[in-house]
Amino acid sequence: MSAETMSIFSPKLAARFDALVEKYPVRRSALVPMLLYAQDEIGYLSDAVIAEVAHRIGITELDVRNVATYYSMLRFKPAGKYNVQVCTNISCMLRGAYDVFEKFQEELGIGHRGVTPDGIFSLEEVECIGACCWAPAIQVNYDFHDDLTPQSVPEILDRYRKVQDKEKNA
Amino acid sequence: MPRLVSHPDEVKIVSKRFGLGATDIDKYIELGGYQAAKKCLEQGPDWIIEEMKASNLRGRGGAGFPTGMKWSFVPKQSAKPKYVLVNGDESEPGTCKDHLIFLHDPHSVIEGTLIAGLSIGSKMGFIYLRGEYRYLLEIMEKAVADAYAKGFLGKNIFGTDTEFQIITQSGAGAYEVGEESALMESLEGKRGVPRIKPPFPAVVGLYGGPTVINNAETIATVPHVINMGGAAFAAVGSPRNGGTRLFGISGHVERPGVYELPMGYNLKKMIYDVAGGVRGDRKLKAVVPGGSSTPVLLPEEIENLGMDFDQVGKAGSMLGSGGVVVIDDRTCIVEFALRTISFYQHESCGWCIPCREGTDWLKKSLTRFHAGFGTAKDIDNIRYLAENMLGRTFCPLGDAAAMPTLGFVKKFRKEFEDHLDGKPCPFAKHAEMAVV
16 A cells, blocks of 8 residues: 555655555565554554554554554554553552552543543553652653652643643644 | 752663764764764774673673674675664663663664664664653654754765665554564564564564664673773673663662663662662662563662672563662552552453463452452462463563562462451552552
8 A cells, every 4th residue: 555545644744654564674564653643643443443453564454453452552343542651560659650540530531441521531551661769750742750759740641731731822 | 850869870872872962963972972983884894793792791681691692693785675773662660771872872772773674784774662651752853853954864874985874763552562572573564573583683583674772771881892992892891791771770769860870780789888778778679680570679689689680680680771660668569569560461462372361360369469459379379370471471571470470479478468358468459558
């Protein structure tokens, strides 16, 4: 499939995928990153995403699903625009990650894997994100926030709310 | 942005360019970058492998296998293309060292990959980063593009006839993919389940070709080994454990951070001098010496413990990934054990039954136990389950889950007993773990 033919992805991402499948000795090697990049743009792995990825790689949709269900970052339902991922693994736990997680639950009014009614935020308790020495740490989408306390939670959320308001007004 | 730390006892080899702007290729070159690759290109594969063997550099991912020896296992003649695979799927709880390497010194990873490629006669390397490290992947991608533009990568590297390509790759969330054969599966676009060994990757690896797989820190160390000379690098560390290591000290210490210390550095000093001691003048209760899969050590066990693969092994644990997790006296070990096993239960890929079932039952037992509904039989049952996982799985994840569990039960049996028969947890839940 080339960028010119029908694609559910933006022309930029479609072009990127055209190049991605040619990059490796084996076309299928593009599968895992392609699913993640597709999810970044569409929000989740919808049926249409699975169908197009299967077509681009040249494998069945079932095969794509079989692989996709393995990886914890890939999801089949929409998350919030800003997905808050709170690490509670050992290094973060020792430095108060559960209090941070509770504060996020309180501020957002949702629990693990919940999405706010406006679809702006979602919340997840996640495993180690590789920021153990700067614990407790979270990721909002791909941004890291380190050395947190429950007190820093409202400020982080405000920062994303402001970005959201700006985009809305623009 | 992760904070950088320093201490006078540090010997900065791998981290010497951290914070100096070496993501910029010109800065990296100015700081001596790509000289090692150039030298290796002139000296040839046998010379590289001899230097690597002399360096006593051992794999920084956790297993501690001698790097030079690993490279020497790759057959010289091969019908299929050979590959270098850099494991940047850093996911072991307690470990964040590769995070800093990708952030501050991406070209050292590229240069190390190139040297590994030259040593085995490979024309292609892959640098695989965990999916969560997107901002680091972008740094790596730019660095790779810059290296191509300078002619350090491509069809004619450094103006010679030698070819070497590098492809960067993103994962999508899976601890198991940090295991070398699962990593190859993932890179081939499959579920990250392990392969049976033998054959080992050096003979049948990625796409069926001979493959060298190294941890990102190991690879980033390689150019320094070449620049210093293998023997000089070896002299920095302890016997059979060459050089330095990026130790990530986390948990209840005053100054957590990634510190580069010589192999064999005393663990007690590492906690009390380098990381400033236990936070809030509390007492040390236990230390996890090398990432969450390594058995816990008691304060009396770390007095004279040098942090290298052999000494920590002798002490009944493992140096692992070098992630030192410090636990103070107000922490509930049962809860800590439960959080550890919950992780392995979540990450078990389900391929091998002892691991899939074992982690699940251990989590169930420990959850019940921590909630105060355990029985005396449970303690032995937890042990029985863990012991029966050991050595019965394709990959080390089963062991990684069982070993720390056994350590907790063995060394903190009394604390498990204190949770029996509906007694409340002697440590108020979470409250004492909060930031002081």
